[in-house]
Amino acid sequence: MWKKLLAGLVCLILVAAGAITWTGWSLSVPMTAEDEAGIRKSPNFSDESFVNAEPEAEIEITLESLNDEFFGDQQRVPPGDVPVVEMDASIFNGKPEPGLRVTWLGHASTLVEIDGYRVLTDPVFSERASPFASIGPKRFHPTPIPLKQLKNIDAVVISHNHYDHLDKATILHLAAEGARILVPLGNGGLLRSWKIPPNQIVEMDWWQENKLGDLTLVATPARHYSSRGFFDYQKTLWLSWAIVGPRNRAFFSGDSGYAKSFAEIGERYGPFQFSLIKIGAYGPGQYWIDIHMPPEQSVQVHKDVGGEIMLPVHWATFNLARHDWDEPVKRTKSAAEKAGIVLATPKVGETLQYGEAFQSTNWWELVR
Numbered sequence: 375m376w377k378k379l380l381a382g383l384v385c386l387i388l389v390a391a392g393a394i395t396w397t398g399w400s401l402s403v404p405m406t407a408e409d410e411a412g413i414r415k416s417p418n419f420s421d422e423s424f425v426n427a428e429p430e431a432e433i434e435i436t437l438e439s440l441n442d443e444f445f446g447d448q449q450r451v452p453p454g455d456v457p458v459v460e461m462d463a464s465i466f467n468g469k470p471e472p473g474l475r476v477t478w479l480g481h482a483s484t485l486v487e488i489d490g491y492r493v494l495t496d497p498v499f500s501e502r503a504s505p506f507a508s509i510g511p512k513r514f515h516p517t518p519i520p521l522k523q524l525k526n527i528d529a530v531v532i533s534h535n536h537y538d539h540l541d542k543a544t545i546l547h548l549a550a551e552g553a554r555i556l557v558p559l560g561n562g563g564l565l566r567s568w569k570i571p572p573n574q575i576v577e578m579d580w581w582q583e584n585k586l587g588d589l590t591l592v593a594t595p596a597r598h599y600s601s602r603g604f605f606d607y608q609k610t611l612w613l614s615w616a617i618v619g620p621r622n623r624a625f626f627s628g629d630s631g632y633a634k635s636f637a638e639i640g641e642r643y644g645p646f647q648f649s650l651i652k653i654g655a656y657g658p659g660q661y662w663i664d665i666h667m668p669p670e671q672s673v674q675v676h677k678d679v680g681g682e683i684m685l686p687v688h689w690a691t692f693n694l695a696r697h698d699w700d701e702p703v704k705r706t707k708s709a710a711e712k713a714g715i716v717l718a719t720p721k722v723g724e725t726l727q728y729g730e731a732f733q734s735t736n737w738w739e740l741v742r
Contacts, residue, residue: 518723533628
């Protein structure tokens with residue numbers, strides 16, 4: 375009898391292992407021989423993967439870190455409703471007005487209206503930052519406008535392919551509306567597998583520029599990593615973005631650790647009226663810090679790139695790290711005050727108009 379039970383258990387284990395392996399393979403970024411040949415030409419590709427200009431520390435997994443991950447006492451989820459300002463869909467009619475406006479859409483998603491163009495950064499409108507509909511990090515708040523009302527978007531810039539930055543449902547909608555989709559090198563095969571027309575896909579390496587009329591979109595360096603499945607770890611690149619108009623400029627950090635390259639970005643393309651800088655989803659240990667900078671370093675990035683007004687992003691939408699949900703903005707505010715920089719803290723859905731006064735509030739203190 376025990377032999378049959380053992381045989382059944384072995385079969386179950388093999389089936390489960392096979393299912394997990396197949397899922398991990400199916401989620402990985404598909405690449406043709408031409409794709410692979412293209413990424414190997416990149417100066418940032420070495421020893422079968424993309425690499426950071428400044429190497430990161432080794433991953434450290436300890437019993438203490440595992441205990442904190444699963445049983446930590448941080449308030450990682452807001453105890454009340456995160457306020458959201460509903461956006462008027464009519465702002466997407468026709469071309470935007472001249473000038474520079476930025477609207478925080480939640481997490482790392484922003485709408486940048488610059489010199490008559492509309493650019494979205496890392497738009498994620500799905501309920502979960504996950505390949506699955508029922509598991510994975512769930513939104514703390516609704517989006518400030520339904521996805522179906524997004525139109526007349528000129529370009530979408532993607533920092534890397536993690537699920538909280540590259541969302542299939544959102545990209546499919548925007549591509550169907552005619553937007554140009556700019557992605558880090560290596561992700562073209564993924565978008566083509568989603569049936570997005572190749573002429574709408576632009577793959578970018580560090581320091582490459584793409585022109586959209588008189589708007590220049592620059593794929594600038596970041597310090598991070600990539601993967602969507604089990605077999606594509608660091609097989610695609612990661613970016614920050616300089617959005618350079620004829621009169622105005624904005625910088626988007628994407629997801630990154632602190633790096634010397636931010637000062638070079640400032641020298642080449644700064645100064646920027648707005649810097650959209652990641653402040654959340656960091657953790658203890660040097661490996662975390664190397665690829666997910668804490669708020670004090672985020673403030674330094676704003677200074678390095680020559681930012682005038684800092685808008686903190688990558689917080690208050692998903693539970694992705696071992697810290698209180700509002701710790702990032704509290705630490706950022708403190709560091710910004712000490713550094714004497716201008717920090718704007720809009721609610722989700724609020725718009726900053728460059729040249730017009732904006733009254734920031736500590737709105738997170740009212741989430742109870």
